[in-house]
Amino acid sequence: MLTSEIPGVPGVLTPAQCRQTAESIAATQESSGALPWFPGGHTDPWDHIENAMALTAAGLLEPARAAFEWSRRMQRSDGSWPIQLRNGVIEDANSDSNFCAYIATGVWHHVLVTGDRRFAETMWPVVTKAIDFVLDMQLNRGEIAWARSASGLEPEALMTGCASIYHSIRCALALADYFDDPQPEWEVAVGRLGHAIAHHPEAFTVKDRWSMEWYYPVLGGAVHGAAARARIDERWDDFVVPGLGIRCVDDRPWVTGAETCELVMALDAIGDTVRAREQFAAMHHLREADGSYWTGLVFADGKRWPEERTTWTGAAMILAADALSCTTPANGIFRGVGLPRGLEGSYDCECATSDR
Numbered sequence: 001m002l003t004s005e006i007p008g009v010p011g012v013l014t015p016a017q018c019r020q021t022a023e024s025i026a027a028t029q030e031s032s033g034a035l036p037w038f039p040g041g042h043t044d045p046w047d048h049i050e051n052a053m054a055l056t057a058a059g060l061l062e063p064a065r066a067a068f069e070w071s072r073r074m075q076r077s078d079g080s081w082p083i084q085l086r087n088g089v090i091e092d093a094n095s096d097s098n099f100c101a102y103i104a105t106g107v108w109h110h111v112l113v114t115g116d117r118r119f120a121e122t123m124w125p126v127v128t129k130a131i132d133f134v135l136d137m138q139l140n141r142g143e144i145a146w147a148r149s150a151s152g153l154e155p156e157a158l159m160t161g162c163a164s165i166y167h168s169i170r171c172a173l174a175l176a177d178y179f180d181d182p183q184p185e186w187e188v189a190v191g192r193l194g195h196a197i198a199h200h201p202e203a204f205t206v207k208d209r210w211s212m213e214w215y216y217p218v219l220g221g222a223v224h225g226a227a228a229r230a231r232i233d234e235r236w237d238d239f240v241v242p243g244l245g246i247r248c249v250d251d252r253p254w255v256t257g258a259e260t261c262e263l264v265m266a267l268d269a270i271g272d273t274v275r276a277r278e279q280f281a282a283m284h285h286l287r288e289a290d291g292s293y294w295t296g297l298v299f300a301d302g303k304r305w306p307e308e309r310t311t312w313t314g315a316a317m318i319l320a321a322d323a324l325s326c327t328t329p330a331n332g333i334f335r336g337v338g339l340p341r342g343l344e345g346s347y348d349c350e351c352a353t354s355d356r
Contacts, residue, residue: 006058007328009320018321020291021314022058028311029063034072037310042091045071045081045099046164047312049106050069054315056110059323063121064110065119067275071103072126079133080148094149098161101134104172105333111178131172134165135189141201142192159197159204160212162216163220166193170221177340191343197222208248211239211259214269219266221336228270231255239263244299245283253300257286257293262315265334266336268323280320286313291315300330 006015029035034043035051052067074081080095107123110116137145143157144165169190176183196203197217207213214235217223223231239246245260247253260283267276286294292309322331332338 007318007325007331009277009280009321009324012277012284013317013321017050017291019058019060020320021293021318022055022060022291024290024292024309025054025314026060026063029066030087033063033066033073034085034088035067035070035311036086038308040087041308042084042086044096045074046086046102047095047310047315049102050233050315050319051311053106053330054110054318056113057318057328059152061114068106068110068119068123071106072123075126079129079131081256083147087292094147095133096147096161097134097137098146098158098164098168100130101165101168101172103130104168104175108171108174109330109333111175112333113328115329116269120175120178124181126176127172127175128183131169131186133181135169135186136191138193139203141200141203142189142194142196144193156205157203158207159201160207160216162193162204163197163216163222165220166190166197166222167220167334167339169193170336170341171333173340173342174338187342189342193221194341196342198227209251209268211246211248211263212252214239215263215266218269219262219334221269221339221341222333224336228266229272232270232272240279240301243282244285244297245279248296249264252298253306254264254296254298255283256296257283257313258295258310258316261313261320264320265323268320269335273324276324277323280324283317303305 007018008015028039034044035048052064055064080100082090082093082198083096084092104127111120137148137153139145144162145153146156146161147154169186173186192285218228218231238250241255245255246263246339248256248259260279264276293313294304295306295313297308297310298305321327323334
């Protein structure tokens with residue numbers, strides 16, 4: 001793959017450095033195809049797919065395919081995955097709705113980058129089973145319960161998880177269009193979910209300390225336009241630490257790289273490219289010489305915490321770099337490019353536009 005086809009952000013990240021980060025992720029891959037948090041760490045289905053997307057964006061298609069094959073093999077008959085595994089051993093057998101839905105985002109991203117219809121055909125049944133499983137967890141107001149255990153649904157819905165699910169269902173609908181395989185029930189469900197996120201915050205368990213609660217409705221696309229810009233501005237000073245990135249929670253002196261990069265993509269989605277680039281540059285104090293990234297920094301004492309370099313932090317960085325540089329054909333996936341909105345109609349955008 002030519003370096004011109006690998007994301008890079010001038011003055012911050014070269015394509016070679018991006019590729020190096022992808023290689024640091026691939027180096028953790030187990031023989032099964034699993035992509036754990038770090039060597040010897042656990043694997044969860046969401047971060048595993050985030051890593052696969054980063055590998056795809058950086059041109060490491062073979063390990064990316066191995067990761068998707070792991071997801072295909074490990075999917076249970078009901079369409080779900082366990083929340084956590086380590087070296088192939090299940091440590092938490094329950095199912096997280098957001099973790100299960102994210103396969104749709106990963107598959108659509110890979111198809112956009114590679115144009116590989118055979119891959120899409122192999123993974124489409126995996127996606128349909130996963131989305132059907134997740135939508136069976138939808139509650140009365142449109143929100144989706146966060147987990148299912150052997151005893152049934154957990155009673156609460158989480159804003160961050162549901163915002164991510166909203167985006168994943170839109171990616172699943174894009175795949176349905178790709179195959180000319182209409183899914184009207186998904187269209188109804190995503191419309192209800194988007195309405196709940198945008199207009200009924202009372203449907204969700206309050207977790208306002210967490211920065212993800214702040215930006216994820218924008219990143220997932222349920223809140224857009226003027227409402228999205230107002231949402232970001234409202235709590236900017238609560239979370240952003242100039243020159244370092246954003247806090248994970250509003251009451252701790254701790255900035256984290258993955259959350260900062262997700263905010264970068266949310267800012268990019270609303271056309272706020274100046275602040276997006278500023279935050280992307282700010283988080284790079286977390287980079288190590290081998291291209292991996294520390295999870296976070298306690299800026300009150302200058303200590304890395306936790307003392308781990310997580311694959312998914314590097315993965316979020318690669319996806320943010322792609323969004324900012326408009327490098328791969330999937331660079332607009334978190335801008336909603338080409339993604340149906342279900343009953344709300346359609347929403348499209350172009351990389352060059354300033355109002356997304």
